[in-house]
Amino acid sequence: MFAKTNRKDLFKSPPTVFTDRLISQEARRSKALEEQKRRRAQKFESSRQLDAFADLNLGNSDDDGDLEDEPEIIREGVSGFVQMVSQPVEIQSLSSDVHNHETVQSGKQRGKPRRKRIKAKPSKWADKCMYAELLEMNEEAHLWDSQSGDVIDGLPRDLEAAWVAVAPVPTGKRCLAVTHQSAGIVGTSPNTTLRSRVLGKMLLPRFPSSLPPLTVLDCILDVNWRDNGIIHVLDVLKWKGQDVGDCETPFRFWWRDTRLAELTKPPLPSGNFLFTAPSTTADASSQNAGSLSNIPTSERERYRFPYPTSFVPIPYHTDTTLTSLSSFVIPMARSTREISVDIPVHVSPPEFTSHDMAIDGAHNSMVSRSTTSVVARVDSDGLLLYVSHASYEEGTSPLSCWIPNKAIAGHPELPGISEGRDSPLDVFQRLVQRRTMKNLHVVLGLQESMNI
Secondary structure (H helix, E strand, O other), X not given: OOOOOOHHHHOOOOOOOOOOHHHOHHHHHHHHHHHHHHHHHHHHHHHHOHHHHOOOOOOOOHHHHHOOOOOOOOOOOOXXXXXXXXXXXXXXXXXXXXXXXXXXXXXXXXXXOOOOOOOOOOOOOOOXXXXXXXXXOOOOHHHHOOOOOOOOOOOOOOOOOOEEEEEEEEOEEEEEEEEOOOOOOOXXXXXXXXXXXXXXXXXXXXXXXXXXXXXXXXXXXXXOHHHHOEEEEEEEEEEOOEEOOOOOHHHHHHHHHHHHHHOOOOOOOOOOOXXXXXXXXXXXXXXXXXXXXXXXXXXXOEEOOOOOOEEEEOOEEOOOOHHHHHHHHHHHHHOOEEEEEEEEOOOOOOOOOXXXXXXXXXXXXXXXXXXXXEEEEXXXXXEEEEEOOOOOOOEEEEEEEEEEOOOOOOOOOOOOOOOOOOOHHHHXXXXXXXXXXXXXXXXXXXXXXXXX
């Protein structure tokens, strides 16, 4: 029997481990980047519409004016038109024979009609997210020999100059936030849907947001969005119908932060607020059914968001030098992020007098919309690396690398990662430190040679 493994712990692991240099991650990354450059150049050439001018003719020159115009002789006979005239007769006779045959067959085979199974068409939003590959790292000792000039540790060669880091990446569900044209006011009428990463199915019913129409965002739905109403924005594909995915990574992240900061603060969900007690297990609920009275009111009556309301961008870092990675980016990838959000507060309605009964509805609406600012703690799931010169690419791509901060179970064949002890982020930190020390030794060696 095979050992049981947790499927949730394996979904971030790579499908295979590439050991051949010809199909290594570095080679696949270079090939994908060249393919993007080719498609970008082809798109640019097609936008110039040079093919429309290829058949243009300036006409005869002035030197040809003295030549006599010879009459154009048509050398085609009428034989080509005979087939065109006789074709409809054959088609008509053929169609009549087929009709008679179908009539005979339908008379013989009269029975229960067969129901044809109609296959559901795949969603156009399926597999549209740019899904990162797990960074393939190698920590073997012989690769760090002082005599070897080139170190193959799995880290990108141009890590300090041509990459962008995203950290801390929050825990949650990857999805696409898609906005549509709506007839109502932006922020109050439902105009936004969330699509799953793989199948493109709707995760939630359409809900209102302050995002403009015709906008597509690459997001991570917070694991505790019911409590904090947060959805994290990772990348932007379209904004108001304008394609931003073809731009380079630093510009896309700058555009994301700038446009999200310009949005107005969304209103709280309308209608009756959902104040529910915290979820308990079946055994605990049966044993402590009467002990909820001992729990404070703030814990027993907790607000539950019907849909996410806060679109929060994930921090990115363009400084990916080894010093910055060791001292700032990697510690941030391990830390817990704190985000301030507004949450409605349940306020018990006061006792009304006979005079206040006339304005009961207005008073209740005022009480129900009381809010308080709460700090939501978001746990980190790891670190993402993007090639700075690359554009957004659909599906799994080597142009984006994923470094989780938790150990990967079920893949002991991964080089440099021991199961159950080290996380990929731990290995990444050690490789960055070793590369820093190697670069320092190289600099010191050059200085000693110059002094000699």
